[in-house]
Amino acid sequence: MQYHIQTTPVWDAFRQKDGCPICLLYERIENRLVKQYLGEAVMEPDYRIKVNKRGFCTRHLLKLYDGGNKLGLALQINTRTENIIENIGTTANAKQAKKLAEKLDKTLDTCVICDEAEEIMTRYCYTVAQMFGAEAEFPKVFSESSGFCMPHFVRLLQYVSYAGKSAERYAAALTAKQLETLKKTNSDLERFTKRFDYNSADKFSGATDDAIKNSINKLKGKIITD
Numbered sequence: 301m302q303y304h305i306q307t308t309p310v311w312d313a314f315r316q317k318d319g320c321p322i323c324l325l326y327e328r329i330e331n332r333l334v335k336q337y338l339g340e341a342v343m344e345p346d347y348r349i350k351v352n353k354r355g356f357c358t359r360h361l362l363k364l365y366d367g368g369n370k371l372g373l374a375l376q377i378n379t380r381t382e383n384i385i386e387n388i389g390t391t392a393n394a395k396q397a398k399k400l401a402e403k404l405d406k407t408l409d410t411c412v413i414c415d416e417a418e419e420i421m422t423r424y425c426y427t428v429a430q431m432f433g434a435e436a437e438f439p440k441v442f443s444e445s446s447g448f449c450m451p452h453f454v455r456l457l458q459y460v461s462y463a464g465k466s467a468e469r470y471a472a473a474l475t476a477k478q479l480e481t482l483k484k485t486n487s488d489l490e491r492f493t494k495r496f497d498y499n500s501a502d503k504f505s506g507a508t509d510d511a512i513k514n515s516i517n518k519l520k521g522k523i524i525t526d
């Protein structure tokens with residue numbers, strides 16, 4: 301059942317040819333979760349317990365802040381802060397202070413949205429492998445896609461075995477795609493640097509304007525959007 305629910309968004313993301321397709325899937329999930337945590341999750345006791353315990357990471361707190369529901373966000377932060385207050389207790393000496401620091405340090409950037417997104421992304425990463433083995437048209441769409449950011453390339457490598465009998469073919473296609481895409485962004489970057497060389501005979505158009513952005517997003521995932 302899971303398999304078919306997952307395939308439509310994967311087809312869409314790979315056909316879009318707009319940077320890493322796994323980043324596109326992540327963006328979709330992240331937007332849905334941010335909306336959910338500002339909407340129905342605010343009043344749901346189950347969600348509230350999770351937010352109490354895990355809170356939100358820096359990235360997602362900022363996304364929630366920009367999410368256009370200040371009341372919902374205030375309630376979420378309120379419940380999380382109450383939990384933090386309970387966990388601080390009292391400290392009377394250096395040893396206790398250090399122990400408290402160790403305990404709190406582990407809770408500083410935990411996040412309910414990251415937890416849920418992570419689970420869904422894992423499913424997507426092995427669905428891509430399954431599709432490579434099961435869908436006749438998919439290998440072609442895969443090889444014509446934009447290639448992956450490095451974090452998602454690593455994730456996809458971890459699930460190659462899900463391609464079953466096609467695992468060897470998939471491993472080779474995945475690695476070849478990634479090398480091709482990295483060489484492409486790197487060559488754009490080199491062309492970009494040559495534009496600053498006064499003596500260079502090459503006079504390039506604006507085609508390499510996005511070279512730095514594309515290279516950063518290739519290395520780190522889609523962190524620059526404009």
Ligand SMILES: [Zn+2]
Nearest residue numbers: 320323449452
């Ligand atoms: Zn990515």
Ligand SMILES: [Zn+2]
Nearest residue numbers: 357360411414
């Ligand atoms: Zn997060």
